[in-house]
Amino acid sequence: MASPTEDLSHIPLETRSIITTESSDGIPFPASPIPHTHRTWARTFSSRPEVYLQPSTLPQITKITNLARRCRRRLVVVGSGHSPSNLTCTSSWMVNLDKYSRVLSIDPTTGICVLQSGIRLWQLSEALNKEGLALPSMGSINEQSIAGAISTGTHGSSLKHGLISEGVESLKIVLANGEEVFCSPTERSDLFRAALLSLGAIGIVTEVTFRAVKAFSLAWEQSIDSDSKLFAEWESKLWKQSEFVRVWWFPYMRRAVVWKADKVDENDLDTGVVKNYDPPTSFQDSKIGYFVYHNLLALARWFPRITPWVEWFVFGLQYGFGNGETTTTRAVQPSYKAFLLNCLYSQFVNEWAIPLAKGPEALQRLAAWLHRLQPGDEGYVEHKIPFSAEGLWVHSPVEVRVSDTTVKTSGERGNRPWLDITPEDGPALYLNATMYRPYHKDPSYNATERYYEAFEWLMRDLGGKPHWAKTFAVTPDEFASKQWYGENFHQFRKVRDEVDPLGMFVGPWQRKFLLGEPAEEKDRLALEEVGFEQKPAKEGGYVVTGHQNVVVA
């Protein structure tokens, strides 16, 4: 690494001179020599950090933290930038751990692996597979860093599993004072429960000890059928029929795809009784299907009324126009492949967790609202949503998934994140309302805002809480309210304030949703970043700009 003064000509002189003075220790300050533009996966937000850092050693991470304090800068750690909100945006210092991503050890017998926290889930899956191991459960993609997936409460879909973070045995985290500390369910468990879902507000998670499971293949099948069948089987069978079950619901067709998967017996695979095979290429996985759907979505920006027809046409080609057995697709794939979903285009996603039993009511009320059903209409239920759906057309599917965080995690065991959004006393249902942004252009006629306003109203009415990573319009008071997190929210705050009293890991997102606005400007934290301004970007989405707090208490 060349001398910081040569490399960092794009950063303010004042900061540069501190960095230079502190650089006689021989530890490189791993900053990008050129300005970096950070973009979220969906390109909904971008920002220009003052410095972009990719450390590859612990001393470098420690040095960054110490220098950020000296230079009075906020630090943001970014994984793969897959969180859809402006959570990872900053004009201050951004740290990415793609070069701090080694597997430090794997024990094939116990499944315990020790990981540098920047490792992406696809890299981890590859490394585990070589040792005959796998992740116990996964969400729809494998691009996330392990730390990023943990930090927002990422989940898959299974009643036998909770959040991805339930496999975490212990963590190491570099705190704002530059020290790396260890935490686990039995050592500093308050810190552990905060760091397990930290939204970047606690420190830099540097090392993750994770319990993997024996590698497995999944025999999966999916069929499309009427949603009334789904509701009829909800309690008795739907979510219990296989270890992994996920559903995609199509509100205009009133149909749903059920995907279910079970582990294949190891002996059957070894002896060749069962063989891995991929499913046929689906419409949306083909170049033509991808292109056709993208353009139909673009057309629907101008002619939203065609949206139900687009849904029928595209998903008919994708899953079949009939119902039931004739639409079934099957495959047997290694787990790291079977879980993956083609997420297609830039999108907004608004996802909430509600108690599982409320699922049929949620979907029936949402359908009644979207279809503007009147008493006497087939499928009518009273939706009670106090907003109009007149002239509103929305995209599909709504992703319908489950988890049960009560099986392996709890406060008593010391491994339930303080900010876990799922019920503490039973299984959770996640509803994820997707709105695509064809060619990075938002749907027209305020469709997203209107849809999400109603969707969120309904989710609240059913006792839900929003997924931390995604889009939501929630007031800070709601997060801090008794009904939502009880004491847990305050426990998180207490730990946070103790380990980061100067606000090195606080930006406008954390301020708004986790800390709440201070009574007076002088009460802001010395290192926090403030004042996000969002301006429309030429490429679509928003450019986010913030600045360091200058009012030092």
Ligand SMILES: Cc1cc2nc3c(=O)[nH]c(=O)nc-3n(C[C@H](O)[C@H](O)[C@H](O)COP(=O)(O)OP(=O)(O)OC[C@H]3O[C@@H](n4cnc5c(N)ncnc54)[C@H](O)[C@@H]3O)c2cc1C
């Ligand atoms: C296409 C797509 C599919 C998705 N599928 C699912 C799904 O199936 N289920 C689900 O629950 N979610 C899903 N998500 C959401 C996704 O899993 C989360 O947003 C996850 O946090 C992304 O990981 P990341 O590495 O990109 O983290 P980022 O988005 O970069 O960061 C997320 C948070 O983690 C913090 N962070 C990252 N690294 C560290 C670290 N080392 N130390 C401390 N804090 C850190 C960041 O500061 C930030 O607050 C999906 C998102 C997309 C775009």
Ligand SMILES: O=C1O[C@H](CO)C(O)=C1O
């Ligand atoms: O946020 C998410 O995006 C995909 C859906 O496209 C998914 O499964 C999420 O969760």
